[in-house]
Amino acid sequence: MPQCLVVDDSAVMRRIARSMLQKLGFECTEAADGAQALEAVQRSAPDVILLDWEMPVLDGLGALIALRAEPWGQKPRVVMCTTLSDMERIIAALEAGADEYVMKPYDQEILADKLRAVGILD
Template sequence: MKTCMVVDDSSVGRKIARRILEELEFRIIEAKDGEKAVEARKSDLPDVVLLDWDTQVTDGCELFGNLLRLSGGDQPIVVICTTESNIDHISDALHAGSDEYVVKPFNRDAVVARFQDIRDSKISD
């Protein structure tokens, strides 16, 4: 079973993501902000991170850099979650190193479309 860390300052956002991703058979680690994500990441390397680009304490770009600096940090697949549908914003996230993105508010189909291939890939099984 693959592990996904869901980083979102919204408890509702985390809850929705958790329900969808658990249906896809991911084990979920939750973090409400960037600081908590880095702490959780130190003890548990997820296969994938669903990262809200606008988290409290640390923004997504800074958090992304912090996660990558940790040992093995370049291994998780990172899916940026953002309320910004502007192509420049999405481009910035992809250029920062994220592998995918999903625009909030997301629905089940959008998340399944991004995560089904990740679930079925050969990483960390």
């Protein structure tokens, strides 16, 4: 069963994403900010990380940059998610190592398409 780390400062968004991912056959863990996400990845690297951009402590972009700087940090696929559709942000995330980008709100079909695009879902 593929593993996904859901990172979002909103418990409601984590619960919604987790529900969608479980229906798609994923086992999920959660983190409330980028710092918690980095700790979680060091304990057990997931196949994919659904990473919110705007969070306290360490935002998604900072967490992504830190993750990709680690020798093992290229392994998990990263799908950045945000409510902001600013093209500069999308480019910054992709340049920092995001594999895909999804806009909130998203539904299960959109999420599945993004996971297929990064090669995690058939």
